Amino acid sequence: TTPKIIFSGIQPTGVPHLGNYLGALQQWKRMQDSASPSTKLLFSIVDLHAITVPRSASILRQQKREMLAALLAVGLDPSRCTIFYQSSVPAHSELQWILSCTASTGYLSRMTQWKSKLSLSDSATVSSASAALKHGLFSYPILQAADILVHRATHVPVGADQRQHLEFARECVTNFNSSWGTDALVQPETILASSEEGARVMSLADPEKKMSKSDANHGSRVLITDDAGSVLAKFKKAKTDDLQSAGIGYDKSARPGVANLLEILAAFSEAKQSAEEIAKDFREEGVNYKELKERTAKAVIKGLEGVRERYLDLLDGDGNGKRLDEIAEEGGRKARASAEETMKAVRAAVGL
Numbered sequence: 001t002t003p004k005i006i007f008s009g010i011q012p013t014g015v016p017h018l019g020n021y022l023g024a025l026q027q028w029k030r031m032q033d034s035a036s037p038s039t040k041l042l043f044s045i046v047d048l049h050a051i052t053v054p055r056s057a058s059i060l061r062q063q064k065r066e067m068l069a070a071l072l073a074v075g076l077d078p079s080r081c082t083i084f085y086q087s088s089v090p091a092h093s094e095l096q097w098i099l100s101c102t103a104s105t106g107y108l109s110r111m112t113q114w115k116s117k118l119s120l121s122d123s124a125t126v127s128s129a130s131a132a133l134k135h136g137l138f139s140y141p142i143l144q145a146a147d148i149l150v151h152r153a154t155h156v157p158v159g160a161d162q163r164q165h166l167e168f169a170r171e172c173v174t175n176f177n178s179s180w181g182t183d184a185l186v187q188p189e190t191i192l193a194s195s196e197e198g199a200r201v202m203s204l205a206d207p208e209k210k211m212s213k214s215d216a217n218h219g220s221r222v223l224i225t226d227d228a229g230s231v232l233a234k235f236k237k238a239k240t241d242d243l244q245s246a247g248i249g250y251d252k253s254a255r256p257g258v259a260n261l262l263e264i265l266a267a268f269s270e271a272k273q274s275a276e277e278i279a280k281d282f283r284e285e286g287v288n289y290k291e292l293k294e295r296t297a298k299a300v301i302k303g304l305e306g307v308r309e310r311y312l313d314l315l316d317g318d319g320n321g322k323r324l325d326e327i328a329e330e331g332g333r334k335a336r337a338s339a340e341e342t343m344k345a346v347r348a349a350v351g352l
């Protein structure tokens with residue numbers, strides 16, 4: 001049997017929030033910690049994807065470093081996994097081009113992400129959107145497929161919203177292998193982020209929406225580098241409901257704000273209690289909303305203990321970020337070696 005190869009990527013779009021942490025980074029850390037020695041782990045800061053949405057060069061440079069510092073601060077260990085900037089491995093772009101020669105435009109046009117990024121309805125068509133639709137945004141899923149396939153990843157942890165893209169990557173493998181009569185590319189499997197508690201963190205201000213970088217309300221987004229006072233202040237303002245007299249209850253549709261707090265608590269629960277179990281205990285204890293918010297804040301502060309200090313030290317500590325540069329360089333070197341093995345087979349199959 002082939003060894004497991006786990007690949008996942010994250011965009012360098014600022015300091016991760018609690019949703020990114022519970023939906024992705026904490027899961028990456030757990031995979032690292034439980035991986036057998038033969039498992040290869042690759043985590044990419046996908047800067048080529050980031051430029052589908054324009055931003056200044058200096059901001060992108062800064063945000064890449066911030067994301068690298070964040071990944072290390074949450075406990076990813078460069079001696080255990082390959083952490084790298086996507087653009088430091090040119091094979092990602094090379095494979096993207098090769099895959100694009102057998103990828104279906106029709107399939108891409110049905111993908112929903114470019115529509116949502118342009119705030120278009122699902123029924124929008126390429127021709128109706130063509131003036132605003134940049135080709136990079138449209139063909140983004142091919143680059144995403146290349147990210148995975150160039151490292152022959154067997155397992156790709158993604159959120160439910162990325163499922164469609166994984167399916168597309170599989171389609172790219174089928175198209176490529178059958179067009180060139182090869183088995184150079186390997187079908188990836190999916191690992192969905194746990195569908196249980198904490199998989200989807202909702203906004204503290206509007207629990208009907210997910211916590212997101214693009215949410216204009218900064219105050220409702222808990223960053224993994226927030227100090228204890230800010231975390232507490234943000235949770236104190238969390239929106240709940242007017243059903244406090246009924247006691248704490250876990251009901252996602254009728255009480256989304258309370259359910260969100262309970263799910264965050266469950267995600268950090270050392271006793272691995274579910275949101276429902278916590279709700280039951282709190283109801284029996286007579287915990288009110290103020291205490292629920294404080295206990296959630298405390299659990300988050302404890303769960304993220306040390307992250308802020310490690311992050312600040314990596315970015316601005318004694319070495320002035322030198323350690324970050326070394327880690328990025330070493331990660332790039334390992335990732336280039338990993339990609340090159342695949343590219344040799346790909347180029348041979350195509351005749352390049």
Ligand code: ADP
Nearest residue numbers: 011019020023024159199200201210211212213
């Ligand atoms: P954002 O939505 O803030 O722009 P991204 O889309 O860059 O975040 O997502 C980065 C990672 O974090 C992805 O794996 C995504 O599934 C996860 N993620 C983002 N927001 C949340 C959330 N609110 N709850 C759980 N996971 C999330």
Ligand code: NA
Nearest residue numbers: 161212213214
């Ligand atoms: Na997003």
